[in-house]
Amino acid sequence: MRELAHAFLERRGVDNPRLEADLLVSHALGCDRLHLMMRLESPVLADEVDRARDLLVRRGRREPLAYITGTQEFYSRPFLVGPGCLIPRPESELLVDLAKDESKLRDLGRVCDLGTGSGVLAVTLALEEIGKSVIGVDVDGAALDHAKRNAQALGAPVELVHQDGLAFLAGTEPFDLIVSNPPYVDPKVAGELEPEVREYEPAGALFAPEGDPDHWVRELCKWSGANALAPGGLLLVELGFDQGPRALALAEEAGFEARICPDLAGLDRVLWARRKG
Ligand code: GLN
Numbered sequence: 001m002r003e004l005a006h007a008f009l010e011r012r013g014v015d016n017p018r019l020e021a022d023l024l025v026s027h028a029l030g031c032d033r034l035h036l037m038m039r040l041e042s043p044v045l046a047d048e049v050d051r052a053r054d055l056l057v058r059r060g061r062r063e064p065l066a067y068i069t070g071t072q073e074f075y076s077r078p079f080l081v082g083p084g085c086l087i088p089r090p091e092s093e094l095l096v097d098l099a100k101d102e103s104k105l106r107d108l109g110r111v112c113d114l115g116t117g118s119g120v121l122a123v124t125l126a127l128e129e130i131g132k133s134v135i136g137v138d139v140d141g142a143a144l145d146h147a148k149r150n151a152q153a154l155g156a157p158v159e160l161v162h163q164d165g166l167a168f169l170a171g172t173e174p175f176d177l178i179v180s181n182p183p184y185v186d187p188k189v190a191g192e193l194e195p196e197v198r199e200y201e202p203a204g205a206l207f208a209p210e211g212d213p214d215h216w217v218r219e220l221c222k223w224s225g226a227n228a229l230a231p232g233g234l235l236l237v238e239l240g241f242d243q244g245p246r247a248l249a250l251a252e253e254a255g256f257e258a259r260i261c262p263d264l265a266g267l268d269r270v271l272w273a274r275r276k277g
Pocket of ligand 1: 089182184197205206207238
């Protein structure tokens, strides 16, 4: 079964077909990958074969692995994910690392994750004890339902608010730290995305407004520079690979002390911007 599953996913153009075939067959059999080999020496039941086949067919249609298994790891914790929320990416862990660095420099009171989606950043910041209170905001109710499930499952003390992000920032008390992984993919390149992303993940979490890929960076700088961020507070925004120079210019124009932080692949990934205090 492993070999057939592997060959099937390979024909469908799935990256890492051997690993993913093992993960899906293990999921169908209710065991982990390490036990799969041992488990396959005993007879496999017909309904287990059916279950595995269903999962493989879904993956063969390029549905993301995380939606099929229902979980994705982030910062070494399992997050519940499914249609309606963006799947957490490992590069977003850099936002948590930078927030942690900041919390070692000074005590953080109010912390906000704008566009929290599945809640990964808000929940992780709360569990890493970054800040005294953490609020996650999202305009998308379906995504926020995932965030609520994750906060509950992982026992994270976060407040989750269903509201348009900019309306929220316009009416809030100042935060010491604002983090955001906003939609930054330029809709012009939608055709170049993998089918897993383009056809399954929520467009509202991926795509910047047509013709304005820097919309969220500009707005976050504007409201953070107004009063959403306390003087001396820090804004951390995830960026697309080609956004760095423009994001830096926008933050500096808005009066921030700013730099761009690269991810492990060496790509510009996060805008680090301190409001002058
Ligand atoms: N990093 C995601 C991707 O490349 C995009 C996430 C986002 O727009 N914030 O698909």
